Amino acid sequence: MENLEIKAKSGSHFRPTVKLDASTGICEIAGESYLEETSQFYEPIYDWLVEFMKSKKPITFNFKLSYVNTSSSKHILFILRLLKQYGEAGNKVETNWFIETGDMDTEEDVEDYMIITGLKINIFHF
Amino acid sequence: MSDQSVTNRDKASFLDDFYEMLTNEIVIAYRGTFEKSILGVLAQNIESSVHESTVLKKKFFKLFLELAQNIANHSVEISSTSDGEDSGVGLLIIKHKGTNYLFITGNLIEAEHFLEIKKIIDNINKLNREELRKLKRTHFELAEKGEKNYLGLIQIALVSGHKLEIAKQETDNNKLFLIISAELSKEY
Numbered sequence: 034m035e036n037l038e039i040k041a042k043s044g045s046h047f048r049p050t051v052k053l054d055a056s057t058g059i060c061e062i063a064g065e066s067y068l069e070e071t072s073q074f075y076e077p078i079y080d081w082l083v084e085f086m087k088s089k090k091p092i093t094f095n096f097k098l099s100y101v102n103t104s105s106s107k108h109i110l111f112i113l114r115l116l117k118q119y120g121e122a123g124n125k126v127e128t129n130w131f132i133e134t135g136d137m138d139t140e141e142d143v144e145d146y147m148i149i150t151g152l153k154i155n156i157f158h159f
Numbered sequence: 160m161s162d163q164s165v166t167n168r169d170k171a172s173f174l175d176d177f178y179e180m181l182t183n184e185i186v187i188a189y190r191g192t193f194e195k196s197i198l199g200v201l202a203q204n205i206e207s208s209v210h211e212s213t214v215l216k217k218k219f220f221k222l223f224l225e226l227a228q229n230i231a232n233h234s235v236e237i238s239s240t241s242d243g244e245d246s247g248v249g250l251l252i253i254k255h256k257g258t259n260y261l262f263i264t265g266n267l268i269e270a271e272h273f274l275e276i277k278k279i280i281d282n283i284n285k286l287n288r289e290e291l292r293k294l295k296r297t298h299f300e301l302a303e304k305g306e307k308n309y310l311g312l313i314q315i316a317l318v319s320g321h322k323l324e325i326a327k328q329e330t331d332n333n334k335l336f337l338i339i340s341a342e343l344s345k346e347y
Contacts, residue, residue: 047195067198067224100221102228103310107303135214135347138221138318145296 037081058090063097066105075108091125117152134158186253193231194240215347221318226264234266259342268337284322
C-alpha cells in the first residue's frame, strides 16, 4: 500500500498538508482547513484509512490543525468516528491533537469532537 | 470664488477625511465576490496588517473566514468568478472600535429569510458559552448528516465572544440587505 501525501500550497490558508504513512501507520493532517471542495479533499484520506485498516496495524493520527472551517469539520468527524470504530474492534489507535498554547477555540473544538464521537484525543500544547 | 473651486475644495476635503478614516479606522473594506483567490489576497492583507498576538491573529482570521464564507454561500447576489464558478457578492468591513475590532458584513438575501435568521441570532445571543457549545455539538451532527445547520453563525459567536448584531435595509424585488456584525476584543 502506498503512502498518501498532499502538500499545502506555500502561503495557502485553504488546504492542509497531509501525510499518511502506510509503513509506520503514522498519519498527520497539519495547517488550516478552509476548503470549498471539502468532499473532494477528504474522501481520498478516508478511503486510504479504510484500506489501511484492513491490515489491522496500529495507527497514530496526529492532527495539527489550527483552523477547521465549518464545512471541513464534518469530514474531520467522519475520520474520528472511523478511528473510534477501529479501536473498538480491538486495534491500537492513538489520536493526538497539537494546539498552540492559548488557542482556546481549537481546544474547545477538540473537546467537542471527543464528546460527539466518544474517541479519546490526547491534547498537546506547543 | 467660483462654484467650481468650492466643489474642488469639497472633493479634496472629502478625500482627506476618507483617507484619514481608511488609515485610522479601517483594517479591511471590501465589496465583491468572496471567491478563493480574493480570500487569499485578503488573508495576506490580514497577516500584514494585524500586528497582534498569534492567538488574536488566529481569532481574527477565523472570524474573517466564517463571515466571508457566509457571504459566499448565502448571498443571493451571485457573480461568476475568474474560474467560471459562481460566488456570492457582499460587503465586508473590519474596523477599529476602541478596544475591539468590529466586523460588519452585508449581503442581499430573500426578504422572507430575514425573520428566520433573526430568530437564530436572537437565540444564539441568549445562550452562555456552555449552552452555545452544546448547541454547536448538535449542529456539528446535523452538518455530518448533511442537514440544514447554523454552525457558521454559532462558530462566529463563539470566536467573537460577544453578542451578534443583525439589521436589515429594505431594497426592491423582495430582497433585502442583511447586515451582520460581530466584535472581537483586541486583548487576547
